[in-house]
Amino acid sequence: MFQRLFLTAVLTPFLLIATASAEDLPAPMGRVILTVSGNIGVTNADGAAEFDLAMLDALPQTRFTTETIWTDKAAEYSGVELSALLEAVDADGSQLLMTALNDYAIDVPASEAVSGGPILATRVDGHPLSVRDKGPVWVIYPFDDKPAYKTEITYSRSIWQLKSIEVED
Template sequence: MNRQLLLLSAAISFLFAASVSAEGLPVPEGNVILTVSGKIGVANSADATASFDLAMLDAMPQTSFETATIWTEGVARYSGVELAVLLDAVDADGSQLLMTALNDYAIELPARDAVPGGPILATRVDGKPLSVRDKGPIWVIYPFDDKPAYKTEVVYSRSIWQLKSIEVEE
């Protein structure tokens, strides 16, 4: 009987711990659209990753800017959470970010790119959520028109769309 109570108590503790992390990062209630793993100090799952649904990303401080891209026509307003803000929320501690798209295309991005006024994880264009068909649900966008130094092939290659995961590496 005591063993059963002990097991039940352990199970309840595990479920409670899984619902909210020690650092206060909530557990996604909707479909997970982004997972952050690797060298992070804040997680919300038993496998030490941080998972986010759209509502969680929307609850973070939002940034928007207008810019043209080499993949679209004209200027559009992109909005979402700054990469720097997201990395701070998970207490990332690495120098490289391995970013992977839904189709398993992957790029490496130096963590030093994650600065205020730098790239955002855009979830909306002109106020509308990005669909998978339109490079969503997350598209890493740099403010190309605000900072001409971003208009290089190297930076364009870092603008991964259909982002599904970020692994923080050494």
Template sequence: MLRALSHAMAVVALSATPLLADDLAVPEGDVILTVTGSLDVTNVDDSAQFDLAMLEDLDMTTIETSTIWTEGENSFQGVSLAVLVDALGIEGTTLKATAINDYAIEIPMTDAVEGGPIVAYRMDGNTMSVRDKGPLWVIYPYDSNSDYRTEVIYSRSIWQLDRLEAVD
């Protein structure tokens, strides 16, 4: 009887536990973003790998803004850096962001705030090709706040992003 009760309690406890982010699916399509470093949630070895569909499954944010690299105002859709950091349980003080060509910059974790930058995967409704600064581009809401129109912020606006590493 005690054994059956213990088993039943274990089943109830497990079924009542929400799916943790540790249950991040494995990408089915081409991996376009790999996150490593100090993170709680992984899906491939010690990393969190995302295909486009997985990024689209996270809360989408849209930023309407002009940039110094494009003509006029554009609409960018992607996942907020704050949402991504939260979803993966990322810790540390800095995100090292690296592009396909190994160009790398550092983004302080203090930038990962609501209303801050997004990891954009669409511009004007279209996925971005490597030729068009894709597949991922860190976009800040440049037009919404003059604090986002500085050389420092522009330098953090890395395109052709494919890797993030959480570092202390």
């Protein structure tokens, strides 16, 4: 009896900690459109954080109007800042391996994730981005607000149809 009580007293805190970390981020209710993995502290799946559109919408939103080299005119893009997403999953790394639905992949320095920097756009002019329109998630930089972003390097990091981000050392 004493041994059972002792084990219960010792193991219960560890079980509560494990349960709490699994509940830090709710499970997606809809279709998963973005998975963040690697060096993250907040998960809702096996070593990853999976997001549906509603979960991304629940994070702080940013919007700006900009032209891109891929579109005919300026449009308003809205979504969560990359920096806010990384903060939400407690990311700790220096590189972000971003991969698109078509398996295009690009390494992006984590230092790009700054306030006023790129967003994970889920809407253009208030409408959800479809796969046909470079969605459901498109990394967009505020090109018109910060002309320094108008470089081939930044254009290559403006990955559309983003499906995953792996946070690496």
